[in-house]
Each structure stands twice: as structure tokens, then as C-alpha cells.
Amino acid sequence: MRRSIATVCISGTLEEKLESIARARFDAVEIFENDLIYSRMSPREIRQRCADLGLGIDLYQPFRDMDGVGDAQFKRNLDRAERKFDLMAELGATMLLVCSNVQPDVIRDDALMAAQLREMAERAAQRGLRLAYEALAWGSHVNRYGHSWDIVKQADHPHLGICLDSFHILSRGDDPAGIEQIPADKLFFLQLADAPRMVMDVLQWSRHYRCFPGQGTFDLVGFMEHVLKAGYPGPLSLEVFNDVFRAAPNRRTTQDALASLLYLEEQVRARLSQRAEAGTGAGTGAESDAAAASLLEHVELFNxxxxxxxxxxxxxxxxxxxxxxxxxxxxxxxxxxxxxxxxxxxxxxxxxxxxxxxxxxxxxxxxxxxxxxxxxxxxxxxxxxxxxxxxxxxxxxxxxxxxxxxxxxxxxxxxxxxxxxxxxxxxxxxxxxxxxxxxxxxxxxxxxxxxxxxAGIKGVDHLAQAYPFEHFDTGVLFNRLVLGLEPQESLELADPNGLVRSCAMVNRDQSLRVALNVSHSRSTLTGRTAETLQGGGVHHIALSTDDIFATVETLRKAGVRLLEVPANYYQDLPARFELDPALLARMQALGVLYDEGPGGAFFHCYTATFVDRFFFEIVQRQGAYKGFGASNAPVRMSAQARQG
The missing domain is CATH 3.10.180.10 (2,3-Dihydroxybiphenyl 1,2-Dioxygenase, domain 1)
Known part of the structure; x- marks a missing residue:
């Protein structure tokens, strides 16, 4: 597969971005308009620089608010388009991304939109250019890919197709299965982004919280399967708007970006292989088996x-x-x-x-x-x-x-x-x-x-790593693609000096559990640790035991300094859990914390920190408990803040 990335994804000047993208071994770029406008290089110089770096220019973007406008505005839009076509000729880009109109006064007339897009496509054709029409998730009238396809189909011009963007489709909850009904020659371009599930305005979600495949929660594997079944022939291109990525050093970001595409390809290949072997895809078993097998044979996916x-x-x-x-x-x-x-x-x-x-x-x-x-x-x-x-x-x-x-x-x-x-x-x-x-x-x-x-310690239960804020998504991706760990629910935990975001990652049999922690605040223990370790690292080790009370008694006799848990914590526990009073008293006497989950319970306690950055946790799991005692993390962080 040809692999591309939009220059808007990463930090730096356009010159710096192109260097970083080439170093990461991408095949091509999407040139974002603002990057070109702010660059000291002319379009011809950008074209030559990309050629020198071995990068193609797959797309110039975006062209906004073209469709659904009055006659006077449409004439001005065509004049604007002609200037962009001139620029693209110098740049060597042959495709322009046209976004659906987001203005509140858009004329909600599909026939008018189709006619206007057809006129623009006819002018593009005279220059040997193509237009990829994209339904923005917040478009005033056209905000779903099916609607954009209806308009492109009605326009019926060979130089007009659609751009599929995974964020715009999946953030709206659209079913991507309908992509398979769109002719392959009308699927002009594909933009990919993952994202965490968030309850917020879709525009703000899109502009600030997109991430690379494997760093979020979207089903990009299923999405890609439908795109490939439709016969999409073009590149896989990343378009990610993320405040952290655009502030972080671009070399690490572009490395993550390419790794995320490779990981996605691998996961798609695995899904198709399962389909081919088991015949469990859409349609009859035989049809699904043949379709998946054919894709594996004809589409080059990372393996x-x-x-x-x-x-x-x-x-x-x-x-x-x-x-x-x-x-x-x-x-x-x-x-x-x-x-x-x-x-x-x-x-x-x-x-x-x-x-x-x-x-x-x-x-x-x-x-x-x-x-x-x-x-x-x-x-x-x-x-x-x-x-x-x-x-x-x-x-x-x-x-x-x-x-x-x-x-x-x-x-x-x-x-x-x-x-x-x-x-x-x-x-x-x-x-x-x-x-x-x-x-x-x-x-x-x-x-x-x-x-x-x-002391009765038998093994390592889990590890916790502190990351600088800009490295958190990198950590998730690394653990996922290199170690095969899967992220669990992401939590926000209250430290006395700020919030800590935590995401556990585990393998299938729970033999390796890693908690990734990050904080905006340098005043939290997590934030201080990440800064001190200059890029993060393991900041605590949880050690397992079959009898936490015997272990803690042994440690106390040996002079181990354990965190002091306030009496208020133990007074509150009976309001949350049904606990035997004798057990509760024993936990309080020894400073043992408690949590429950589906099918089991969790006992744990903490040592004081070593050199203000590292500590041990002693844990005992009972039954099928699979959590990390996250509800007790604020108690631990408050106790650590008191001990200093």
C-alpha cells in the first residue's frame, strides 16, 4: 500500500515537516493549505523538495464552502478555484480536497450542489486535475458519506469522486458497510484517523483529539475492511488534528504515524485471514471466504x-x-x-x-x-x-x-x-x-x-509507567504493536496537585499488566517523575502475594515504611462494600486498601517513595478481579503528598 500523511498532523515549518515525513519512510504527503501559505518556499520549490526527498504529493487541501451557494458567490468560488488550480499545477498536485459547506446559510438543494460541483470538476478536468468531495461531520447540509456520494453520483463527472474520512464517518456513528456499494473508481481518496470516545461537540472533537490508528477506540479495522472490499485503489493517508502532536517534536510523531499505519494494515490482514479461513464475513460463507482470500492475494498489506x-x-x-x-x-x-x-x-x-x-x-x-x-x-x-x-x-x-x-x-x-x-x-x-x-x-x-x-512475595502483578503528556499516545501505540497489549478504559484520577490520566494495558492471559500514567501538572508525583526521568519510565512495581496481611506484618516488623491511610477511608468503606467488621479492622490496623470488581476482590498497600519517584505496591487478588484498585489511587496520591 502507498502510505501518506497530511502535513497538518505534525509540528514545525513545512520544510521541517517534509524532512521528518521522508525520514519516517512515508511515500507521499497531503499539503495542507496553511503550511504552504506560511512557507518561504514557492510551490515549485516545494514540488522539487518533495521530489528530492522521494515524496509524492497526493493531495492539496482543503477547498471550503464551494457547494450550496448563490450564483454570485458561486462565480467568486470558481475564480478562487482557478487560482488554486494554478497553484496545484506549480505544486505538482493532481487532486484537490473539497469539503462540504459548513456555513449556516447554505442552500439545502442537492441538485444545485451537484451542478456546482460538476462545473468545478469540468474546470479541473481542463487542467488534468481531480476533485475529492468530503462530507464533514459538522457540515451544514452534507455531513454523512452516503449523502456526499448521492451528490457526486448526481453530478456524474469523471473528475469528481469522494474522499472517505474515517473520523467523519465513525464519529457520526455511520455504518461503513455502505462504502462497499460505491464504485471503486469514485473512491478518490482515503483519510484515516482514530480517536478516543468523547462526549462533546464533533467539531471540537475533530480539531483537537484525533489520534493515529491504534491510539483510540474506533473500529478502523472494520472500516478498512469495507474500504478494501469496495476496491479502493489509492493511498492510505493520515489526517490527524491533535494539539499535543502539533506541539511535540515532529520526529517522534512521524515515526508513530508510520508505525500506526503499519499496525492497522497488519490488523486488517489478520481479520481478512480469519474471514478466509472461517468464512465468517458478511454474506454467505463461501462468498465471504472468496472475497477475503482475493483481497489477501491482490492487496499488499504489511505482514x-x-x-x-x-x-x-x-x-x-x-x-x-x-x-x-x-x-x-x-x-x-x-x-x-x-x-x-x-x-x-x-x-x-x-x-x-x-x-x-x-x-x-x-x-x-x-x-x-x-x-x-x-x-x-x-x-x-x-x-x-x-x-x-x-x-x-x-x-x-x-x-x-x-x-x-x-x-x-x-x-x-x-x-x-x-x-x-x-x-x-x-x-x-x-x-x-x-x-x-x-x-x-x-x-x-x-x-x-x-x-x-x-515476606511471602511471589511475583510481579503489574508495572506502572509515568509519561510526559506528549508521550502518552506513543506509549499506548508502542505497547500495543510491539508487545500485543490492549488498552483498557482510560481514567482520570485526582491527585492533590492536579489530575492524572491512567490507562491500563494487558495481554490476553493477564500475565503482563502495565498502567500508563500521565499528568499535565508537574506538581503531581506522576508529573514530577516523568520530568525527572526525562521521557518517563516505570515508577512503581506491584508485587503479588497470597496473604497480604501476613506479608504486611512481616514488612512492618522489618521496618519497611508504608503509606499511612487516613481513618476516614476506613469509615467510608462500609458505605461502598459489605465487609466483615473484623476484616475491616485488620485492614485499618495494617494500612491495607480494598476494592471489588466483577467476581473478585483486591487488597493492596504501598511503600513510601524512594528518591521521590519510585515505590512498591503489595497486592493480593481474589477470584476473577482484573482491575488495579484505581478507586484507591487518589488515597495513595494524597498520602504520598503528605509524606513528601
Whole structure:
């Protein structure tokens, strides 16, 4: 597929945007009118610059309020169109986007609109140009794609077709199945955008909150399936209006943009493959089977290695120096972790409790050392257990995620790895590598301590990551396309110093759970952490236990500092849940928080923060509870604000 992007999607001057788009390996661009107007380059120079960068110019946009106007205004519109046609000739663009009229005084006459569009198309044809008519979701008269097609069909001109925009169609709740009834030669252009579900004016929704495929909640896979079945022959083009994207550095945004298109293509291919194999599409099984199989044969869709089957966290690595490593090591031992032994060739120490393995890396000149110099003591790497580590890395590389290769000593384990969004490292530990005992190869481990759990901690329940606001959507996309995690409901949580937005992401069997947190306010712990970590990173680890009360009692005896929960919280709990008074009293005595969900319950508590950015959570799940205790997050954030 040919992949394109509108220049309005990203920040910078037009010159900077074109450089970034080419660097991200797009095939073409849509030139947004304002970008051209504000550019110091002439249209001819823009045309040459695009050619030098290997970029086609697929569309010039937008031309507004052409249709449904009086005769005098229509004449002025035609004069305006002729000037745009002159410009397009210099620019080398052969298609103009014409938006449906949004003025309140539009003449609501389809026949008049069709005649006016036909006249404009006739003039475009004399220049070898085509017009793509788009129904804006807030159009005064034409605001649905079916209506725009009715008018284009009535106009009946070979140089007039329609532009399909996923936002305008899906935000209105239109059924995209009708696209299959439109002749392919009338589907001139396709613009794609995702968006979170929001209850607000559709114009404001469109102008500020669109995002790239995979970052929102629209069913773009189903939408694309209908477009391809209709025989659409053109490029896939992104048109995203987003305040954060237009303020963030454009290099990261354009990388996300291309990755989102590749991810969408992969998901469409998977859906079509299911249809072809199972015959479960629209129509009869045989017809659906044949249509899906034909599309797979004739439409080139991105086909990367399959997403890894993640089986949980294998290990977590901290970047430390001597003093912070000693302090964190003492804290881990008070939490019941054993110092298992040193690394054979590096200044690193392994700590373990149950299945939780933590590495404190203070090796001078290493990646961890560089990470520490920029961010201080922090988590610099995650090791994820998976079925095939090399396939996981190959998938990331296919999406243009940078591969990581660190220094490896003699006979040490080589673990396939990628660089994550926050510049930390993701190691993919295959089952075969785990069975060979890769940690025993790299560390001198005391066999007497293996398998011990002095505080009853058995595993990693979930991780939480703090992101700068402009990196949140990047984090969602990365976890989705590289790790195969799916976003859950996005929540807004009240910190005493601002709001925190949180979105959990999980894999199918819940063996990997990651909560992404972001805050506009730098006064919140999340905001401060994201700023301190210069791009975000893991800011807390939730550790699981089968008996939280026994674990907490052990930790308190060991001198672990836990967050103080106000008595008001426990007085309020019986108003929300039916709890045994003895259980409630025990929770209050130990500072344990509580939540319920479908089929289960959740007990948890928190340690105080380390160096004002990192903390542990102790959790116990009962039954089928799948949440994260989000209703208690404001209690935790208030307690952290008090402790400072």
C-alpha cells in the first residue's frame, strides 16, 4: 500500500515537516493549505523538495464552502478555484480536497450542489486535475458519506469522486458497510484517523483529539475492511488534528504515524485471514471466504512477524551508582528479597524473592551508567518472558523500533532486546533461554537462597509507567504493536496537585499488566517523575502475594515504611462494600486498601517513595478481579503528598 500523511498532523515549518515525513519512510504527503501559505518556499520549490526527498504529493487541501451557494458567490468560488488550480499545477498536485459547506446559510438543494460541483470538476478536468468531495461531520447540509456520494453520483463527472474520512464517518456513528456499494473508481481518496470516545461537540472533537490508528477506540479495522472490499485503489493517508502532536517534536510523531499505519494494515490482514479461513464475513460463507482470500492475494498489506506471547516479567534492572545501589539493596532486603550474588564480570547484584528478580547495575561506562547519569537511580531495563525472543525483536525492527545490543562478556547470555519509548531496554527472554538458566550463567548465585520468599512475595502483578503528556499516545501505540497489549478504559484520577490520566494495558492471559500514567501538572508525583526521568519510565512495581496481611506484618516488623491511610477511608468503606467488621479492622490496623470488581476482590498497600519517584505496591487478588484498585489511587496520591 502507498502510505501518506497530511502535513497538518505534525509540528514545525513545512520544510521541517517534509524532512521528518521522508525520514519516517512515508511515500507521499497531503499539503495542507496553511503550511504552504506560511512557507518561504514557492510551490515549485516545494514540488522539487518533495521530489528530492522521494515524496509524492497526493493531495492539496482543503477547498471550503464551494457547494450550496448563490450564483454570485458561486462565480467568486470558481475564480478562487482557478487560482488554486494554478497553484496545484506549480505544486505538482493532481487532486484537490473539497469539503462540504459548513456555513449556516447554505442552500439545502442537492441538485444545485451537484451542478456546482460538476462545473468545478469540468474546470479541473481542463487542467488534468481531480476533485475529492468530503462530507464533514459538522457540515451544514452534507455531513454523512452516503449523502456526499448521492451528490457526486448526481453530478456524474469523471473528475469528481469522494474522499472517505474515517473520523467523519465513525464519529457520526455511520455504518461503513455502505462504502462497499460505491464504485471503486469514485473512491478518490482515503483519510484515516482514530480517536478516543468523547462526549462533546464533533467539531471540537475533530480539531483537537484525533489520534493515529491504534491510539483510540474506533473500529478502523472494520472500516478498512469495507474500504478494501469496495476496491479502493489509492493511498492510505493520515489526517490527524491533535494539539499535543502539533506541539511535540515532529520526529517522534512521524515515526508513530508510520508505525500506526503499519499496525492497522497488519490488523486488517489478520481479520481478512480469519474471514478466509472461517468464512465468517458478511454474506454467505463461501462468498465471504472468496472475497477475503482475493483481497489477501491482490492487496499488499504489511505482514510483520507475529506479536510475542508474553508470559510475564522475567527480571527488572535498576540503574544505580554505589551509594544508591547500597541504599536500594538495603530496602530490598527489608522487603524480604535475598541478595543472590554478584555478576561474574560487572558491578551488578541480583536480588530475588519468589519469582521476582531484580538487578542493581552500577557498572561504569555501561548503558545503565549512562541511564543513571541522565535520570538518577531508576529502572533502566525490563526482561519479559516470551516464547521467542528473536521473533519479538524482529517484529519491533519491522515497525522501525531500534534494536539494542549491549556489551556481553565471555560465556554470558545474549538476550535479544529493543529500545523502548523512554529509551530504556526491553529484553525478551525466551523459554529456551530461561530453561538454560541464563541468570545462573551471568551471576554467582547462592544455591541456598534460591526459591525463598521471606515476606511471602511471589511475583510481579503489574508495572506502572509515568509519561510526559506528549508521550502518552506513543506509549499506548508502542505497547500495543510491539508487545500485543490492549488498552483498557482510560481514567482520570485526582491527585492533590492536579489530575492524572491512567490507562491500563494487558495481554490476553493477564500475565503482563502495565498502567500508563500521565499528568499535565508537574506538581503531581506522576508529573514530577516523568520530568525527572526525562521521557518517563516505570515508577512503581506491584508485587503479588497470597496473604497480604501476613506479608504486611512481616514488612512492618522489618521496618519497611508504608503509606499511612487516613481513618476516614476506613469509615467510608462500609458505605461502598459489605465487609466483615473484623476484616475491616485488620485492614485499618495494617494500612491495607480494598476494592471489588466483577467476581473478585483486591487488597493492596504501598511503600513510601524512594528518591521521590519510585515505590512498591503489595497486592493480593481474589477470584476473577482484573482491575488495579484505581478507586484507591487518589488515597495513595494524597498520602504520598503528605509524606513528601
Amino acid at each position: 510483520p512477524p507475529a506479536a510475542p506471547e508474553i508470559k510475564g516479567v522475567s527480571f527488572i534492572e535498576f540503574a544505580v551508582d554505589g551509594p544508591s545501589g547500597a541504599a536500594l539493596g538495603q530496602a530490598l532486603e527489608s522487603l524480604g528479597f535475598d541478595a543472590m550474588g554478584p555478576h561474574r564480570t560487572k558491578q551488578a547484584q541480583l536480588y530475588q524473592q519468589g519469582d521476582v528478580r531484580l538487578v542493581l547495575n552500577a557498572e561504569p561506562g555501561s548503558f545503565a551508567s549512562e541511564y543513571f547519569q541522565r535520570r538518577g537511580p531508576s529502572i533502566c531495563a525490563l526482561g519479559l518472558a516470551t516464547d521467542d525472543g528473536q521473533r519479538a525483536v524482529n517484529r519491533g525492527v519491522a515497525f522501525h523500533v531500534p534494536r539494542y545490543a549491549g556489551r556481553v562478556g565471555p560465556n554470558e547470555a545474549i538476550i535479544p532486546a529493543l529500545r523502548s519509548v523512554d529509551e530504556s531496554v526491553l529484553y525478551f527472554v525466551s523459554q529456551a533461554l530461561e530453561e538454560r538458566g541464563f541468570l545462573e550463567t551471568d551471576f554467582v548465585i547462592d544455591p541456598a537462597k534460591k526459591g525463598r520468599s521471606r
